[in-house]
Amino acid sequence: MLDLASSAGPHATPLSGGALAGTRIERIETQIVDIPTVRQHKLSSLSTTQQNYVLVRVRTADGVEGVGEAATLGGPRWSEESVEGIKATIDTYLAPAIIGMEAAGFEAVGRTLAEAAKRNNAAKAAIESALFDAVGKTLGIPASALLGGAVRDRIRVLWTLASGDPEQEVAEAEKKLAERKHNIFKVKIGAKPAAEDMARLRRIAAALEGRAELIVDANQAWSETTALRCFDEMDEMGIALVEQPLPAWDVAGMARLRARTRVPIMADEAIFSEHDAFVVGQAAAADVVSLKLVKHGGLLGTRRVAAVAEAAGIGLYGGCLLESSVGAAAHLQVFAALPRLDWHCEHFGPQILKDDLVTAPLRFEDFHILLPQGPGLGITLDEDKVARYARG
Ligand code: MUC
Ligand code: MG
Numbered sequence: 001m002l003d004l005a006s007s008a009g010p011h012a013t014p015l016s017g018g019a020l021a022g023t024r025i026e027r028i029e030t031q032i033v034d035i036p037t038v039r040q041h042k043l044s045s046l047s048t049t050q051q052n053y054v055l056v057r058v059r060t061a062d063g064v065e066g067v068g069e070a071a072t073l074g075g076p077r078w079s080e081e082s083v084e085g086i087k088a089t090i091d092t093y094l095a096p097a098i099i100g101m102e103a104a105g106f107e108a109v110g111r112t113l114a115e116a117a118k119r120n121n122a123a124k125a126a127i128e129s130a131l132f133d134a135v136g137k138t139l140g141i142p143a144s145a146l147l148g149g150a151v152r153d154r155i156r157v158l159w160t161l162a163s164g165d166p167e168q169e170v171a172e173a174e175k176k177l178a179e180r181k182h183n184i185f186k187v188k189i190g191a192k193p194a195a196e197d198m199a200r201l202r203r204i205a206a207a208l209e210g211r212a213e214l215i216v217d218a219n220q221a222w223s224e225t226t227a228l229r230c231f232d233e234m235d236e237m238g239i240a241l242v243e244q245p246l247p248a249w250d251v252a253g254m255a256r257l258r259a260r261t262r263v264p265i266m267a268d269e270a271i272f273s274e275h276d277a278f279v280v281g282q283a284a285a286a287d288v289v290s291l292k293l294v295k296h297g298g299l300l301g302t303r304r305v306a307a308v309a310e311a312a313g314i315g316l317y318g319g320c321l322l323e324s325s326v327g328a329a330a331h332l333q334v335f336a337a338l339p340r341l342d343w344h345c346e347h348f349g350p351q352i353l354k355d356d357l358v359t360a361p362l363r364f365e366d367f368h369i370l371l372p373q374g375p376g377l378g379i380t381l382d383e384d385k386v387a388r389y390a391r392g
Pocket of ligand 2: 217219244268269
């Protein structure tokens with residue numbers, strides 16, 4: 001059997017001829033862009049007023065350019081990757097390893113990237129997104145068609161309340177409801193003592209009662225005892241889902257918590273790889289998983305995690321890291337092709353940015369985000385905007 005990836009290295013044998021004959025990867029370029037947010041976004045361990053991305057452009061032999069994006073949140077504080085590190089890793093290790101390979105050989109490229117660098121999932125995800133964009137454009141089909149085909153053209157989308165000021169948050173939620181953009185809200189908690197967060201949540205829950213659903217994200221902030229106390233209160237308030245209440249490593253704690261509460265638990269930072277999903281599933285430690293390209297290393301990795309989670313009875317939620325329309329579009333392409341996505345998605349990123357990087361930003365309509373139409377990821381970079389927000 002001819003092995004196309006490992007021994008072949010940078011000049012793997014072409015996988016296919018015909019329409020894909022010209023998808024040999026010729027050039028990969030990276031660029032850091034910084035876009036301010038419309039307000040401060042506060043998580044348990046970080047606060048930010050600008051989003052930082054690495055844009056990746058892959059050019060194929062026949063001149064097609066594919067685009068991908070790696071998002072970070074607050075530098076290397078949400079996960080270990082920063083835009084500076086992502087750019088350096090791609091430029092120095094990942095790009096040279098796959099120049100000359102066929103863009104359409106997604107699995108072969110993925111294996112070569114895995115050999116070139118451990119983890120670095122956001123960096124790998126941005127490259128893979130650009131490959132899907134380039135191949136989709138080459139064939140004139142959406143990336144979702146390369147993943148089995150879309151089963152939905154829109155996804156219910158929630159908004160995150162994260163200023164930390166409950167009065168501002170109620171006003172923000174009211175505006176989103178009135179605009180019919182969002183009627184599920186995720187409240188970011190964990191930056192303050194739990195009692196203060198519970199009071200804040202009560203205020204928001206009372207104001208929106210009967211008109212919106214609420215979920216919360218503690219971003220690993222709590223101990224098991226704090227979580228137990230809060231879960232009872234949140235159950236009373238009707239909170240629909242609690243995301244990552246305990247540190248990512250505390251899978252056993254999540255399982256104990258889950259056994260003692262009626263409020264469903266979502267794993268976010270606890271599940272990066274499909275192996276993590278297997279461990280969490282085996283421990284019965286979560287009801288739902290938040291899927292993100294930056295965690296799973298790309299569209300194919302996201303599908304692998306989704307498959308393992310589903311096999312363990314864990315529901316799927318379309319997570320984000322406040323991507324621009326570029327990164328959000330890549331997520332929507334894979335989310336649209338998942339047979340089930342029971343817990344909706346949170347790709348509000350393009351709406352929290354003061355500006356976007358594409359000529360036609362993603363559309364939000366009637367509490368849904370729409371899958372962009374068109375080949376590849378379905379978006380086109382606005383080069384003026386890219387130049388305006390490019391670092392340096
Ligand atoms: C996270 O932990 O879920 C996604 C939405 C948000 O407000 O923060 C991010 C990261
Ligand atoms: Mg989260």
